[in-house]
Amino acid sequence: MSFVESEERIALRKAVSEFGAEYGHDYFTAKARAGEKTTELWEEAGKLGYLGVAVPEEYGGGGGGIGDLAAVCEELAAAGCPLLLMVVSPAICATVIARFGTEEQKSKWLPGFADGTLKMAFAITEPDAGSNSHKLRTSVRRDGDEWVLKGGKTYISGIDEVDAVLVVAILETGPVLVVVPTNAEGFTWQEIDMDLFMPEKQFTLFFDDVRLPSDAVVGSPDQGLLQVFAGLNPERIMGASMGTGSARLAIGKAVKYAKERAVWDTPIGAHQGLAHPLAKIHVEVELARLMTQKAAALYDSGRDKEAGEAANMAKYAAGEAIAAAVDQAIQIHGGNGLSREYGLASMLASSRLSRIAPVSREMVLNFVAQNSLKLPRSY
Ligand SMILES: Cc1cc2nc3c(=O)[nH]c(=O)nc-3n(C[C@H](O)[C@H](O)[C@H](O)COP(=O)(O)OP(=O)(O)OC[C@H]3O[C@@H](n4cnc5c(N)ncnc54)[C@H](O)[C@@H]3O)c2cc1C
Numbered sequence: 001m002s003f004v005e006s007e008e009r010i011a012l013r014k015a016v017s018e019f020g021a022e023y024g025h026d027y028f029t030a031k032a033r034a035g036e037k038t039t040e041l042w043e044e045a046g047k048l049g050y051l052g053v054a055v056p057e058e059y060g061g062g063g064g065g066i067g068d069l070a071a072v073c074e075e076l077a078a079a080g081c082p083l084l085l086m087v088v089s090p091a092i093c094a095t096v097i098a099r100f101g102t103e104e105q106k107s108k109w110l111p112g113f114a115d116g117t118l119k120m121a122f123a124i125t126e127p128d129a130g131s132n133s134h135k136l137r138t139s140v141r142r143d144g145d146e147w148v149l150k151g152g153k154t155y156i157s158g159i160d161e162v163d164a165v166l167v168v169a170i171l172e173t174g175p176v177l178v179v180v181p182t183n184a185e186g187f188t189w190q191e192i193d194m195d196l197f198m199p200e201k202q203f204t205l206f207f208d209d210v211r212l213p214s215d216a217v218v219g220s221p222d223q224g225l226l227q228v229f230a231g232l233n234p235e236r237i238m239g240a241s242m243g244t245g246s247a248r249l250a251i252g253k254a255v256k257y258a259k260e261r262a263v264w265d266t267p268i269g270a271h272q273g274l275a276h277p278l279a280k281i282h283v284e285v286e287l288a289r290l291m292t293q294k295a296a297a298l299y300d301s302g303r304d305k306e307a308g309e310a311a312n313m314a315k316y317a318a319g320e321a322i323a324a325a326v327d328q329a330i331q332i333h334g335g336n337g338l339s340r341e342y343g344l345a346s347m348l349a350s351s352r353l354s355r356i357a358p359v360s361r362e363m364v365l366n367f368v369a370q371n372s373l374k375l376p377r378s379y
Contacts, residue, residue, distance in 0.1 A: 019044075020076045027081070032198050037161055038083065059106060065299070066300055074289075077242045080343075088157060092122045093113070097110060097113075100223055125154055125155050131359070138152065138168070138170065149180065155203075158201070159189050166180075178212065197346040232308075240318035241318070250322070254278055257336070281324050285325065288321045309367075315354070323355055
């Protein structure tokens with residue numbers, strides 16, 4: 001048993017951290033403000049192998065695990081560049097295809113994930129189902145050699161910048177995962193107006209009898225449910241990593257300011273009213289990071305069930321930590337906390353995202369209550 005990351009993982013973190021610093025939080029906020037994408041950052045990260053670090057080597061990837069990908073995501077977020085699409089494209093989509101895809105599907109999609117030239121969104125959420133995935137209605141049926149997809153999804157990230165979307169659809173036998181190219185006939189979408197400060201946009205999707213080729217359904221249709229679960233654990237681990245990375249950024253800004261600003265004789269960081277909350281949040285971020293690394297280690301060693309519990313706990317802890325970190329960092333900055341110059345107010349709405357997506361805080365607590373504590377359920 002080791003509580004220390006490997007030399008390789010530590011070196012990866014350092015390299016990604018230095019790479020992220022070349023772009024930095026000012027670059028990220030300028031892009032978001034201008035309504036532009038962080039395309040050059042994504043492309044360079046892809047070329048350097050950071051986005052494909054968990055793709056198997058035979059398809060051009062780094063051959064690492066979700067723990068490595070999560071480290072990349074966390075370090076980029078800590079450098080001020082949280083990449084929302086990392087949580088879906090290389091983490092869910094590439095993982096599911098690598099684990100369950102046919103040989104043809106792997107050869108078709110994985111090399112693009114390995115170098116970041118392919119981006120894929122992930123769509124499970126539906127307007128009328130929300131957190132209740134038993135109410136999913138988007139359906140897929142066989143028609144000769146083809147599949148026909150009908151229904152819709154909502155709050156799907158990044159459709160305007162991806163090549164395809166991995167859709168959870170219902171076949172008579174249960175859920176399956178379907179790859180839908182964004183240029184498929186009958187597939188349209190509408191942007192949702194968000195007051196979220198990030199380059200990635202959110203969309204409602206419409207599938208109007210979209211006809212897809214026979215290889216559109218990932219792997220074997222009877223493994224659909226297993227595939228969904230295999231994708232959701234990496235999503236939670238990555239969501240947690242983005243949260244802890246962003247929390248580190250906020251704490252870093254707060255510490256710097258608390259050391260420099262003095263309105264009495266000592267810097268404001270000497271007042272325990274500011275120092276203690278910051279120390280408490282630092283502890284909480286470190287605990288969330290530890291649980292995230294544990295979840296990734298369990299997942300990478302094939303222990304899916306235990307990884308599920310740890311990934312949920314990590315996601316919960318990270319969601320609470322980032323929300324508290326941004327809130328306290330703003331408080332420490334006084335009026336400056338709400339100014340544009342210090343780059344904290346722009347983090348406020350997105351710091352709440354980790355409590356809502358990819359799974360809400362309440363649904364995580366339901367999971368822990370029912371699975372870890374064996375309590376009865378109310379719904
Ligand atoms: C910026 C953003 C990006 C997103 N990106 C994606 C994406 O790329 N792909 C995708 O598929 N989805 C995406 N989502 C959707 C996200 O996963 C959902 O918003 C989330 O799962 C919550 O579902 P909901 O919004 O329908 O809330 P609801 O299910 O309507 O829940 C509303 C409230 O009720 C609570 N609640 C519901 N049921 C219970 C219960 N049984 N017990 C206690 N409380 C309960 C919830 O916790 C929540 O607080 C994104 C969302 C956002 C905001």
